[in-house]
């Protein structure tokens with residue numbers, strides 16, 4: 001008889017978004033005329049930039065002619081895209097990685113989830129808390145998490161990020177083998193400066209730890225002191241893998257494209273102590289389990305870097321960042337303590353008077369008809385916090401923020 005991977009059975013049902021939907025539906029049934037504004041979703045709302053749709057159309061035409069038709073492509077991505085990424089995201093920023101360090105994929109969720117395939121089950125994992133849930137859940141699936149006790153997995157090291165440490169995680173007291181860092185951060189919208197990230201790179205080198213650096217929100221960075229890539233930090237090319245995504249950068253959530261950088265200099269050890277290049281293993285993994293991102297989509301991603309593409313993407317990002325700025329001002333004016341929203345599309349706030357994340361969710365829904373995400377859904381240290389996203393329509397965001405500014409927050 002076939003048996004299952006028991007690790008999957010350890011995972012609790014993902015209850016956050018279904019609970020949100022159920023509370024919103026219940027409210028709507030009771031108040032059918034209410035004008036609910038949703039600010040909980042982490043999905044973009046603007047359509048694709050024109051340069052991208054033009055590239056898509058052209059690529060579709062390529063597929064219609066035998067002289068330009070593309071069947072299976074290279075598993076690692078077409079050279080035209082890898083070279084374009086290399087130049088624009090790295091070489092032009094003074095970072096020296098190579099084109100074959102870059103693996104194009106269908107997005108950062110797949111890659112951050114699949115990367116565990118090449119790691120042993122005995123690795124000790126560290127995550128920031130709150131956290132993008134994919135890092136934790138995929139390590140549960142991989143048998144690296146232990147047991148769930150009071151909301152925490154017994155073998156995972158949780159690095160708490162709260163107002164107490166300004167959302168900058170402290171170095172762990174117990175040495176992890178693998179450290180997941182996501183900056184700009186989802187859900188808190190906070191960042192690490194170059195100096196703060198250097199602390200982690202130095203720690204990883206000194207302790208022979210591997211950093212998984214998720215830079216899915218890199219395009220939202222506005223401040224000079226915030227690094228766009230971990231490879232801006234000397235030594236990171238020896239200890240870090242970086243994940244990037246076109247989803248939030250260029251509206252690709254429905255198209256699906258991202259990439260992962262695994263420098264050939266990053267290694268991990270075998271049981272006999274020998275070092276193995278992770279680039280070689282990831283390449284092997286991708287060639288076996290992945291048949292490449294669609295040609296059409298890779299042409300669309302290439303167009304993000306054209307002159308028109310860059311200008312259109314900038315306009316799109318500014319639209320969301322303008323929302324974020326307005327949200328930050330309005331939430332602050334309402335007396336809330338707000339974080340993020342400067343280099344990220346996420347606003348993270350402390351719930352007033354120490355009420356729980358879910359109590360605040362109900363309050364916002366009932367009193368202002370605004371839907372957000374309870375912070376506790378992202379980890380135990382998210383309790384007492386709440387997330388709003390800046391991905392909404394500008395006019396709707398203005399209406400929501402007027403409601404917030406007029407709000408009398410009472411118990």
Ligand code: PLP
Nearest residue numbers: 107108109132186216245247258
């Ligand atoms: N990483 C983080 C931190 C995210 O918040 C998200 C999506 O919300 C992803 C990765 C997934 O990106 P993609 O759409 O490329 O799979």
